[in-house]
Amino acid sequence: MGRAGGHAVITAMSATAAGVTERDGIEDVRAADGTTWVRATDTSPDERRRLREAFDIDPLATDDVIDTVRPKTEEYPDYTFVLFKTARLAAGDTAFRDEVETTPVGLFVGPDWLVTLSVTPIEAVERVWGMVHDGRLDDDTGADRIAYRVIDGMVEGYFDVLDELEDGIETIEERVVTTTDPEVLESINEIRRELLSFRRLLWPSREAVGVLARGDAAGIRAESEKYYRDVYDHLVQLVELTVTYRDLASGARDIYLNTLSQSTNEVMKTLTVVATVVLPLTLVTGLYGMNFETMPELAWPLAYPAVLLGMVVVAVILVAYFKRERYI
Amino acid sequence: MGRAGGHAVITAMSATAAGVTERDGIEDVRAADGTTWVRATDTSPDERRRLREAFDIDPLATDDVIDTVRPKTEEYPDYTFVLFKTARLAAGDTAFRDEVETTPVGLFVGPDWLVTLSVTPIEAVERVWGMVHDGRLDDDTGADRIAYRVIDGMVEGYFDVLDELEDGIETIEERVVTTTDPEVLESINEIRRELLSFRRLLWPSREAVGVLARGDAAGIRAESEKYYRDVYDHLVQLVELTVTYRDLASGARDIYLNTLSQSTNEVMKTLTVVATVVLPLTLVTGLYGMNFETMPELAWPLAYPAVLLGMVVVAVILVAYFKRERYI
Amino acid sequence: MGRAGGHAVITAMSATAAGVTERDGIEDVRAADGTTWVRATDTSPDERRRLREAFDIDPLATDDVIDTVRPKTEEYPDYTFVLFKTARLAAGDTAFRDEVETTPVGLFVGPDWLVTLSVTPIEAVERVWGMVHDGRLDDDTGADRIAYRVIDGMVEGYFDVLDELEDGIETIEERVVTTTDPEVLESINEIRRELLSFRRLLWPSREAVGVLARGDAAGIRAESEKYYRDVYDHLVQLVELTVTYRDLASGARDIYLNTLSQSTNEVMKTLTVVATVVLPLTLVTGLYGMNFETMPELAWPLAYPAVLLGMVVVAVILVAYFKRERYI
Amino acid sequence: MGRAGGHAVITAMSATAAGVTERDGIEDVRAADGTTWVRATDTSPDERRRLREAFDIDPLATDDVIDTVRPKTEEYPDYTFVLFKTARLAAGDTAFRDEVETTPVGLFVGPDWLVTLSVTPIEAVERVWGMVHDGRLDDDTGADRIAYRVIDGMVEGYFDVLDELEDGIETIEERVVTTTDPEVLESINEIRRELLSFRRLLWPSREAVGVLARGDAAGIRAESEKYYRDVYDHLVQLVELTVTYRDLASGARDIYLNTLSQSTNEVMKTLTVVATVVLPLTLVTGLYGMNFETMPELAWPLAYPAVLLGMVVVAVILVAYFKRERYI
Amino acid sequence: MGRAGGHAVITAMSATAAGVTERDGIEDVRAADGTTWVRATDTSPDERRRLREAFDIDPLATDDVIDTVRPKTEEYPDYTFVLFKTARLAAGDTAFRDEVETTPVGLFVGPDWLVTLSVTPIEAVERVWGMVHDGRLDDDTGADRIAYRVIDGMVEGYFDVLDELEDGIETIEERVVTTTDPEVLESINEIRRELLSFRRLLWPSREAVGVLARGDAAGIRAESEKYYRDVYDHLVQLVELTVTYRDLASGARDIYLNTLSQSTNEVMKTLTVVATVVLPLTLVTGLYGMNFETMPELAWPLAYPAVLLGMVVVAVILVAYFKRERYI
Ligand SMILES: [Mg+2]
Ligand SMILES: [Mg+2]
Ligand SMILES: [Mg+2]
Ligand SMILES: [Mg+2]
Ligand SMILES: [Mg+2]
Ligand SMILES: [Mg+2]
Ligand SMILES: [Mg+2]
Ligand SMILES: [Mg+2]
Ligand SMILES: [Mg+2]
Ligand SMILES: [Mg+2]
Ligand SMILES: [Mg+2]
Ligand SMILES: [Mg+2]
Ligand SMILES: [Mg+2]
Ligand SMILES: [Mg+2]
Ligand SMILES: [Mg+2]
Ligand SMILES: [Mg+2]
Ligand SMILES: [Mg+2]
Ligand SMILES: [Mg+2]
Ligand SMILES: [Mg+2]
Ligand SMILES: [Mg+2]
Ligand SMILES: [Mg+2]
């Protein structure tokens, strides 16, 4: 269609063994030879209605792409609807529900047609579109295979998110050993929030792909099962990794809290050493500062240096003791 | 019926393609054309008996609506009984069992009739009643579809509860960073209590809707399955969110407890700095306050300013050391 | 039988639509019209043997009632054996295995007969016996229905136990906010022990009733399923509540431990304020207590009041600072 | 066989309704009337080979009895192999893998024969052997029934281990209330290690008996199912108890750590009271120890007793305050 | 083949009852008598293509051996593909994903052929190769049996990894009792990281072998099931052990943190004893250092020794008190 009304982009092409043909409208593309792919972005309600009519799509399904619905696969008699989402960690301080920014993509997979629908352009969709368009896909261009490539590309993006989280944990693990800055604990909490939020996305995504991997949904050929099983395995691994990373974050928190306890312990030791060395010496000076008339030692000529010497000896002994006990 | 005895309200209407007819009694409405909906609120035992007789409803079921029974779906040969509950967080300090205030609603879904029964008027019921009454439902008015709209409306209310809880957690997360006020910990505990209490409601609700989503219960048409699956998905998400929010609350608690430990650490550092700087200087003043007869330095004219200077130097060095060690 | 040998009580009655007949021996009651219920308490081995012979009961089953066996349902070809237990929290300090005091009851449910067997009289059994005896059961008096009423009565007793535990937790929650008395932590641990011990009883009880709720055990009619499903739901709820209450107890423990940390923090602040205010002032007095010959300020007439004033000013400033920092 | 080569003991007997016959070799016992039981202990590889040949036993199975393999049941066409282990808590300080000392026993249960194989004599085997030998088993002497008695006896031994662990926990629970001795924490850790190690044994044992309780393994008659179900129930209970006991150990740890925190809190209070009472008084003595020439109060006759009185009053007030605040 | 291009090593042999024949190419070995084993290491893409063609292997499968894919079993119509990995703990400080170093091995198990493919030579493969080559396998040389021996050897290596981890935990358990060195906590965290990383490997490996243990995969004979079940049991045990070891690590952490708390408690006690003994004595010296004109006791000849004696008495009493309270 190549329509220019608003920002909406709806393009269609048919891919056959002979090559790729661009289409100028969606009304008749369903009947075209080969696999027809209609890619729609930023559509108006009216455009979505026309899409639904051209492919007999359930209104509930296209609405789900606009709303904030969890990823899912819904099986219809003639096609399969997959709702999938891109993920990106939100920068800065955000509410929990916004920790992971997502954009939904709807994939409607028919026997020889595919409709992808999203509010904004999706990188994984664009990339596969380009590959199909330029004939860079050397193999099968069935609708279920193209859908697999799009979904696989989005799951790749999930690994990027997890890599970012792992980098964050590694950075924290280095910091917790030396600092008692409470910001580190907040960073750990931030990562835990992000892991929780990300896992909330992964769980339903895994289930959605699991349905496809069973291979009996409309529009999914049995020979494509193994591709979806691959994606499913990746999603299982991603979920496991969020659990594992949360354990890593807990370990980092333990070390951080211990660093603080160590600091308090050190501070107390410093105080104890100073008080234990100085207080007894002060007592001695207090003794000879008393004003009793009968204190014969006050008159001894060597009393003062002797007392000074005794105080130094006591101090040295105490310091040596504390050194041995690792107080200082 | 429009009866005015006590506060009880029992109203009935029949919805057909042609329009909605209000009914003046419940005895014959079951046989009316189209879908009959009897809405009963604050009924007497006798009125409930008449309802049961009109629709062949099991007495155990209507009793459950009055008692404090967990949400559930019970399949009967001719109809399906769904017990669902509204939820609202209780204000103020309450016993655990009262943290989430609930009002039960019984939905009896027959092939072409629906009975809703509750002790007080329920907002979701009233809203759907109005929509059916005014013909604002542009689609299917089957009993199972109307029941779906009521249940869906109540689940929407659950999301409001969860939003309130999330707001509470976000507020706490901002407070824990700066305060050691023990009330924050009590707030965290309050939220955990509310989450536990809310989850106790969600678990059986999810199971109850799960039975409907399987689509073979009496009165539930196969084509309505997908609507109930949608509600089921919402309930799954709600349960997951209570788990996630509890994790968030734990994270907030960690930060709060750390803030307190930081405070104790700071206090100890203050004490240590003061004692370490002042005690040695006091020892020096004690030395020259001793009353030995032979202390030649007491007679030196510059001894006093020299000692003062020495004390300042020692103090400055110690303070600089503690600055570098981040004690102050 | 109405036998008076020892403390054993074995009584039998037959309930038909026409009324209830007391029986004078157990040998022939099985053949009587209507439902025969034999209630046996504190029996001798010989009496149990006669019971077994009269109803063809497996010896292993009657032995289980005497021993300390977990609650269970065992299906036999002609009858179903249910071992259930009453529960009561033990007072005072007890070993873990005695935290919840239990008394086992054996229910043998045949097609038209019921045998209940226990070491001591059981309140739920006595109550239902009275109801059947006086014809106060207005409905079905089938053996499986009577057994349901006995089991349901025992499960009601479980809710009483849980209410007692919840009351204990609420009491603790009020105490933890203000006290650091270590007895509170022991109370929390006591409640956790009781919850663990109670859950140990609930788990197998839930499984035992679950078997009955499937409705195909001998002696259990399909139309009684729903009653047992009700009891099963109660037991599910009870198990969930023990988990929830344990979470509540953990929350109370967190607050208690925090109250102690707060106390230590307060103590440290008090010490730090006193030391920080007094030590510098003491240093000043030490300065002017030195015995140097050349200390011109000692001769100034206003030196003493000026020093006093300076000390007050320093003290006021420090106190104001600590007030602002919420140390006092 | 009654062979005396080395320490190996291989004995055989056949039990029929008529009585028990001891056998002098294993080669022909399989064909004997009644149930044949061959008991082999501390065998050489060659003896094990002869056993295998006499009963067509799989070499992998007899090897498992020698090796450190987990308990298991393996079903063979003609017999069932059960590997079970005795358990005993190791005394003293041991590596984790040696916390629970075990001895494996292999039971090969055929239709009318039983082979028990172990490296050292096993008490449960010896006891049942004696009972069969002396005709003290008044009932069924089928191979599966004898095997049940041996396995049941070994599980009884597991309860002894758990009783020992519970006694240990009860002892610790009494100690944690009063002591801060770090050895208590090590005892708690030791018990947790033993519970973990014991649970590692129980898990596969439960599964092994579960296979027998299903009642369709070769050599296990349907009528013996219920006996194995009994043992299975015991093992389920044992596993649950290890989880429960671990919770008890955690509760004891909480109390122990709190006792230490209480101790630190008490120590800080003592220090704070002493410093807060003494430091201000010392400041006063410092004031009147200054050497200013113009300090008129020094000349007042009642100044000294007045100051002394004032100091006592201040001290009494402070002590009363700390008493009220429960510092002392 | 024995090719020398690059470092690649591809060797083939056929094992029959008559003996082992080395093969000089892979193109025709599939048709050879007996079991053909092709062992390929460090292959080029072209060599892998030739392998695939010789045995009709799926390109996706050989790619998985090169990539970083989780262990898995994939069932193809004519053969079964097992991806398994060797494991070794990485030395030194590494990122989480590198804690356990792995090398993937692909095993393609056909009816009478086996292809093993890896990037570097694998010890378990080499060892079994040698055994087959030298006829040291006295039994079955079916492809599934050889594959079992390779996989079993790799699982043995997993036990070595776990032994290393257990040794690490035992070392830490000895250290935590005496030290407060924060490095110990980092060691505990390191072990937890390694356990998490190792478990990530074990989980999919267990699933992969579980598929083989079900015995219906292509190339796996029913009679080989029991061998794979053995390996499966080992993997179950390994996963359980990682959970158990993590619990041990947590116990060690508890003791470590307690050792630090004990240290802080000891330090505070030291400080409190010194301050409590010395401060009151210093107050006394301050008293008699005051310059009041009327202090009659200053003139008493025995006042000084009496005060000294009194101070000693007070000090002795206080020290005795603290001894009794176990402060010192
Ligand atoms: Mg963020
Ligand atoms: Mg934030
Ligand atoms: Mg955030
Ligand atoms: Mg979630
Ligand atoms: Mg997690
Ligand atoms: Mg993991
Ligand atoms: Mg409250
Ligand atoms: Mg509350
Ligand atoms: Mg509330
Ligand atoms: Mg609950
Ligand atoms: Mg939760
Ligand atoms: Mg979650
Ligand atoms: Mg106790
Ligand atoms: Mg107790
Ligand atoms: Mg108690
Ligand atoms: Mg338990
Ligand atoms: Mg629990
Ligand atoms: Mg709950
Ligand atoms: Mg040890
Ligand atoms: Mg040990
Ligand atoms: Mg031990």
Ligand SMILES: [Mg+2]
């Ligand atoms: Mg284990």
Ligand SMILES: [Mg+2]
């Ligand atoms: Mg456990």
Ligand SMILES: [Mg+2]
């Ligand atoms: Mg338990």
Ligand SMILES: [Mg+2]
């Ligand atoms: Mg903790």
Ligand SMILES: [Mg+2]
């Ligand atoms: Mg590292």
Ligand SMILES: [Mg+2]
């Ligand atoms: Mg590392």
Ligand SMILES: [Mg+2]
């Ligand atoms: Mg490492």
Ligand SMILES: [Mg+2]
């Ligand atoms: Mg993992």
Ligand SMILES: [Mg+2]
């Ligand atoms: Mg384990």
Ligand SMILES: [Mg+2]
């Ligand atoms: Mg474990």
